[in-house]
């Protein structure tokens with residue numbers, strides 16, 4: 001089961017104290033989605049994985065810790081606009097603000113994962129337009145992380161498999177197919193290859209829904 005507890009933290013950016021909810025423990029029984037989203041009760045903890053200071057607007061995984069450059073980052077106009085973007089769910093805005101600060105702190109791979117979380121929030125809110133918007137931002141964040149030499153995903157092809165899923169679920173089927181073909185031309189583990197092939201099949205069917213890695217593993221080829 002998931003255990004949550006309330007905690008009072010001092011914002012590392014402005015010094016204000018605020019109450020946050022912290023995840024004590026949770027579970028992830030089963031296989032993740034093709035974009036690595038964990039199954040089980042862990043899904044429900046997503047909204048607690050980013051904290052927002054009501055005083056200065058600092059968004060962080062842990063408000064008590066200061067990301068380098070965050071104190072100036074939170075007063076930038078682009079940051080303020082992102083924080084209060086009326087067309088996105090509040091928690092998506094917080095994850096995108098966090099991503100902005102992480103990118104500024106030289107952590108483009110972390111920025112990618114935060115951007116992906118913004119899309120998952122939109123999925124949970126059943127806000128399809130916001131989910132597509134966030135997925136396309138995540139594709140850009142993925143490419144920036146790669147260009148910086150910090151590709152998301154530890155093993156060969158995992159980043160590509162996530163990118164294929166992001167493009168497919170954003171309705172960019174042709175680009176998803178191109179990305180999958182490019183990735184399959186390079187060596188990767190069998191499990192990654194199966195995920196890429198499932199991604200191609202789904203893109204060919206113009207299927208935009210979420211699918212599990214277990215479907216790729218159970219496919220008797």
Ligand SMILES: [Zn+2]
Pocket residue numbers: 011012013014015016053054055056057058
């Ligand atoms: Zn603050």
